[in-house]
Amino acid sequence: MSIEVVSPGLCTTVQDMGRYGYQQHGVNVGGAMDTPAVQIANMLVGNQRDAAVLELTIKGPTLLFQKDMLIAICGGDFSPTINKKLVKSNRAVWVRRGSILQFSHAKQGCRAYLSVAGGWDVPIVMGSRSTNLRAGFGGLAGRMLQAGDRLGHNPQSPFSSYLAKQLEQKARDHAFSYTDWFIPSSYFAHSQERGVRVIRGDQFDDFTAESRQSFFEQAFQVSPQSDRMGYRLTGPTLALTSSLELISAAVTMGTIQVPPAGQPIILMADRQTIGGYPKIGYVATVDLPIIAQLRPGETIRFQEISLHDAQRALHERERTMNEIKLGMELTVGWR
Structure with a gap:
């Protein structure tokens, strides 16, 4: 095993990109x-x-490393520390066996993600580990992580081994070390009052002019x-x-339904597969991370x-992702 869960946090689960085709x-898509x-x-x-990866929500876990590992933390700011020392996010981090990674409450955003070289090793069910x-x-027994749980990881790639060796040498006698290069926070969604882009829904024109x-x-x-x-959401009645x-129809992540009470609901990762409420709009896929990082009370x-x-x-955004991958490989000296 790679880690032991000392404390699980509020809601920590194993997630990937989702379960498609069912x-x-x-069976909903789910995923991160x-x-x-x-x-x-x-x-x-x-x-x-x-x-x-591990998805952390609002309050993160405390994890004991049982072997040397290469990890990264991205998403919301949970003030992570290793052996009580602040560790930076949005970069690769090598962690020595016996170290303790601890997360606090989210200072910014709602969710953070912990990756490990090779990916977390849980059974694949219907094509997904989510x-x-x-x-x-x-995931792990279909539930949130609990104290005492242990998780392993799959074999890491040659690139991962190459980077881990670099960081291990850099660490010397320290519990961890990380790369000098990182992904700027501007690449990630931030929970703040800002515009979320929406495509008109199938029933948009059926709402009153005032509601629209x-x-x-x-x-x-x-x-x-x-x-x-x-x-x-709470706000003006639509x-x-x-x-x-309406006949119930398929829904997707980002569908904005309006029940009879007039307060909209944005369907997210664990949404139902069909819905019958009027759809006033669809959140553009590129802006879904903004919604995912919103906390209760934010607007x-x-x-x-x-x-x-x-x-x-x-x-x-996809082009940017490809540029990030290429840039990392060139910086590490892998190509």
Whole structure:
């Protein structure tokens, strides 16, 4: 085993990029909430982008390292320390056996991700290692981590071994060392009041003119009843021009449904597979990490974006990811 869980934090689970191909059977996609943070964390340690990571929510765990390991921490700021010394995020970190990694409450953002060279080793269920908490499968026994749990990791790549050797030599007698280079925080989503880009939904025109205007001009607050399944928002009441009877249809992450009470819900990673409420909009995929990093009580505003521009923004993000990967390999001297 690679680590032992001393304390589990509020909600720490194993996640990857999701479980695809089973929604017709009622199995949701799930997976990590902030996928760019996952991909960068994996690239930093030489993994494939979809390797399993630990997702930390609001309050992080305390972990005991049982072997030397190469890790990376990305996403929200949880003030991580190794043996009581602050460790920097958004870079590769080599950690010596016997060290203790401890996370605090999130100072910024809502979720952080801990990758390890090789990826966390849990069984693959329906093509994914992600934890499905509601159904109780995947990840580690289908649940959040508990004190006393032990996790291993898969064999690491040649790049990971090369980088780990560099950092081990740099560490000398210290408990850990990290790269001088890092990924700037500007590449990650930050939970703050800002515009979240939204494509008009199938029933957008069925809402009153006042509701459509309020949707894009007024702020909404994240409710404490929000979770991995959906973010409930409070704000101006969104009303239909007349009642609708809709047939339940497939939904995706970022779908914004409006129940009869008029307060929207943004469906997230653990969403149901179908929904019957009117859809006023869809959060552009490129802005989903902003939602994932929002904490209860924080506010957001919606901005309209066309489908074409949303696709272009996503394409630009993918290009940036490829540039990050190439840049890391050149910096390490791997190529």
